[in-house]
Amino acid sequence: MRPAIFKVMIREWKRILTFPVYYIAMLVLPPVLCLLYAGIYNKHFAKDLPVAIWDEANSPLSRQFTFMLEQTESIHITQQVHSEGELQAMLHSGTVMGAIHFPRRMDEHIKSRRPVYVTIYTNVSYLVPAKLLYKDAAQVLLTAAAGVQLQKLVKTGMPAGKAMALVMPVQLQSFTLYNPRYDYQQYLVPGVIAVAMQMMMIMVVALALNYEQKTGSLEALYEASNGSASNAVMGKSLAYLGVAWLDYMIITLIIYPLFASGAQLFSWGLFTIFTLLMLACISVGMMVSAIFKDLLLACDVGIFYTSPAFVFSGFTFPRWGMPWYDQYYAMIMPLTPFVDAFFKVYFMDLPLRYVRLEMAHMLLFTVVGLPVAILLFQRTLQPSTVQHA
Structure with missing residues (x-):
């Protein structure tokens, strides 16, 4: 890791722990929401x-x-x-x-x-x-x-x-696989958590670059990144990814086992696709933050983009049953390939080779989003622009 990227990453961690807009959305709300979701479906399945x-x-x-x-x-x-x-x-x-x-x-x-x-x-x-x-x-x-x-x-x-x-001339045997008891908690809670994490990550990261001008700290970012937008964007992205990993550990190793009858969500396959989801969300958020300088407009774009994700992802209704234009719209959201991979890795316990296409789809958001954010933000980090800010 280049020293400038590491310096920006540490600086962004300090900002996350300092500004309420960051630490409330990224460190407080995810565990709280997980507790609420796990509590709602605490009975696991409908009985009596x-x-x-x-x-x-x-x-x-x-x-x-x-x-x-x-x-x-x-x-x-x-x-x-x-x-x-x-x-x-x-x-x-x-x-x-x-x-x-x-x-x-x-x-x-x-x-x-x-x-x-x-x-x-x-x-x-x-x-x-x-x-x-x-x-x-x-x-x-x-x-x-x-x-x-x-x-x-x-x-x-x-x-x-x-x-x-x-x-009974014909003996019928039925096998209900991967959630035989229609367990609400096992099925819905992990998916709803992923939706919440996507929304919060994109919404927060959409303020990562333009908020520097709002707080008058653009010059400090310029110095920390040596005037390089790639150093700034990569350092901030790694900081947010670290926060996402921390939330994942808290949720999967502490909260969910305590409030879901000892079940654990952690597995290396699930961790891998979750990491790709968070990288995709960070990349989309960075691109939005670089395009829209106005904070309110960036938040509106983030809300518009993330709000229908759960409906279009295919989690509760198959995408092939949707109109073709809705299917295309679903494919431009990171949650969609994550849901497909999640069903295979979490419910069916399949190895990662079965989700290579979904992983490539999520990685595409990073390959496109981060370069666009770097190119656009480099204009903002021009010495004349920084001095004016």
Whole structure:
């Protein structure tokens, strides 16, 4: 490292620890936000969701089904209703998240092998809870109905194996991979932290160069960098990257293990793609700071650029389902390739060779952003401009 770059880096660290605009956004807010996010999803996954039973069968079989439903993780029977209107009123008021209707003469129809229609009501405005309710309810009801048929055939003297083959001719096995319990904390918290880190890093770094003129310290930066914009930009970038690493260590090795049941986010693969994300954000922020001298305008540009990142990244909705122009817009944000790499490295536990394209995409922001920032800021560091400032 050149002495001038090191000197600028140390100087920038002092500024980060001195100016509230820096240390609040970069050292205080990231751990606080992580605590808030981890606390919101502290229950990890949706369970014991309130469900109503509309039992018109009122039979031993319907009571057995109700008992089996209560044993699942997601279903908790809290209400008994006696009409569809009462059921819908409870769904509208939020008293229950779903309901199950057992029709009249259900036992007779099952035993006579006539079709029986058990209705599952779910409130799909709550998408994940609705899916969980349907999954558990369907699994219980199909298994229980097959069990009733199996018992009837065995009682007639049919061998158990043949009866099983007749009742369930196709055995279905399902494997839910990479987040089988729909764990909110495991899935959402790391992604939301990455979004917050991107926004804060770009917003703060967007003030890295133009704030020197605001504070009247441009001449000091000129002396520390030997009048070289490359020394100034590289030194400041390394300082911000060091802060990002510190936040990453605090979040992954201290806060998240304490408030997420001992889980750790740290791995060298994840650390690598996080570093590339932060370098990309720093490069974008430096470019914005070099282009826009007005601090308010630079902040507005940063907000406009980073605000839709989570929506467009594909974290909650696949990008291939978006219009083509939204897909292109998503590709000019560092979070987009990071999310693709994050799914592979964090959830699927794949080595870095599977995310080479995503890493190259993030590196492209640095390759483009830093040179542009250096070229533009060199004009600001001209001796005449510095003396005038």
